[in-house]
Amino acid sequence: MIINKAVETDRKKWDNYALSHPDATPYHLWAWKEAVETAYGHKAHYLIAEEQGKVRGILPLFQLKLFFLQNQLVSLPFCDVAGPIADDYLTRDRLLDKAQQAAAQYKATTVELRTRLSHQSTIFNNSKVSMLLSLPADPKELWNSFRSKLRSQILKAEKNGLMFRLGEGDEDIKSFYQVFSQNMLELGSPVHSKYFFASILKSYGGSCRMGLVFLDEKPIGCGIILFCGTHTAIPWASTIRKYNKLGPNMLLYWNLLQFSIKAGANLFDFGRSTPNSGTYRFKAQWGAQPNPLHWDKLPVDINQYASPASLKQHGVNRQLAANLWSKLPLSIANLIGPKLRQYISL
Template sequence: MVIARIDPGSDRRWQTFVENRPDAGIFHTSAWLEALRQTYGYEPVVYAATDRNGLVNGVPFCLIHSRLTGRRLVSLPFSDHCQPLASPEELHVLLAAVKDDATENNCKYVETRPLTPYESGITTAAELTQSHDAVIHRLELHRSRDDVFRGFQKDCIRRKISRSEREQLRYEEGRSEELLQKFYRLLLLTRRRHQLPPQPLLWFRNLIGCLGEKLKIRVASSKDGIPIASIITLSFKDVVTYKYGCSDPRFNALGGMVFLIWRTVQEALNEGAAELDLGRSDHHTPGLIAFKDHWGARRYRLTYYTYPARSGGPANAGLFMAAGKRLVAAIPDPLFTRLGGLLYRHVG
């Protein structure tokens, strides 16, 4: 099997392959990869085997250059997961080519983030080591609306849905600059509260520009018109992905986040979606894990792998977050929004 290295931005064969591959998701798309390139300067590359009909398989990576965290190949940065679109036998050959390129480019390491853990044969043959362990929640939607609703935890979810209805919360969705600004103001509140640097506004603008109708900003406002919660969801094929969420803590009792996710679930059901991907949760966030459990979503193990062996999560994320917390605590508000643009490209 001869391995080709293709540019997913200019070679339309990749997007055609992704559209026709049943296990491909939003993070495989050329649009997602282009947003990563535009925002952070990463170099997307797909390792794939081809025949006369097009691509046979493929795994997308981004080549990251950073003076702070080193050069590396990651599949994929700022993506909860990226399942290799290849059989185990094919994957072994693809990863061998990736490792060769990593050596040639003086990369510190290669990282893959599959949706399902690799079989032991793959990790042994490719000399991969587990570098990060998390969980992902997936809510199955092959049921009636009533069946899905009955799966919600009574006190934490169903009662909050009722409360949000009594409060007459207002709902908006779209991709306008006005909605983006509402989302981003709430994001800054949330990141400041958690003492974490915010993602750059440019990232969200590029996601909107690249993904188009596959992305929705959803905003909940009080009956007085005050934005209280917002989420960003992504849609591809029959899967809806909850990617970002934020809120104003002064209004948490109104149930804005629950209101938005419930609206998303109902819309997904109406459109025939098979699944709501509630995203990755790290083990040090038990509250977030419990919140997703309460929706009746199934919890799965999410494991990242590196070559050569390393630990500590994506791009020394622990060190980055510790440094970020120190900066967040010290800098004034006008500089807070610039911090993410300075730091995030180094930790994809």
């Protein structure tokens, strides 16, 4: 078996392998690499394992380096789940060994893996879950599976005059970003650059769609879905809070679920949540079930890992920073937020 760093000419066989593997996500596709490189310039280290000319496994990695403050390899940044996928555990282990060698080469302090499978050689994980919904073959079947309260909320959004449509082009990206950036500011989080989303849409092409919800001509809800074969994920969705009573989120998700089914998807990934949180309950009402996420770190240098006390303090500091950030004017947040966001791997 030979494991090499994948190059542009490997794109087709890389994607063919991802599209054929049951554990692959839309983030495993080469398009994610292209979009992150284009928007942020981070260095990719995509590993491909081959045996007698046949791909046996892949492991996508990005280096997030900021002077002396940060240097880590992540699989993958800006999404919930990626990590190695392979034909067998032996190939997976070989890929992880290569990842540790790459960490030494780049002098990275950690190799973080975001998977749905825990691995015996990793030493840290979190308590987050993916909320996954198995999709039927017909939207009507999904509709009939909803509780009456959920159906009435969707219908109420339509009665409130909200309109959904699929977005495309620069003007719709502008509408998306208008909603998304305002929501991120209210959450106290630096926002991705508009160019990042434009790069995602361009790189994924037909494997990516943007949904928008309007009140009259004003955008008040937005979301982006990505496809990998029959697997759909929604990494970004937002609404403007003062309009939430009108139900834009209900109309947004229902239409994106319908579109996914019609496109041939049989699994919808609602994204990461903390069990019993508000977002968890929102996703559960659609029928989504929790699947444990393992954000693990390979043991590069065990002395560099934070203690539980320091992790707790980090959480406190993060909340304080979020409270301060949410007070910024939107124009200022959108100016400096992307410069920070590109180094925040979450």
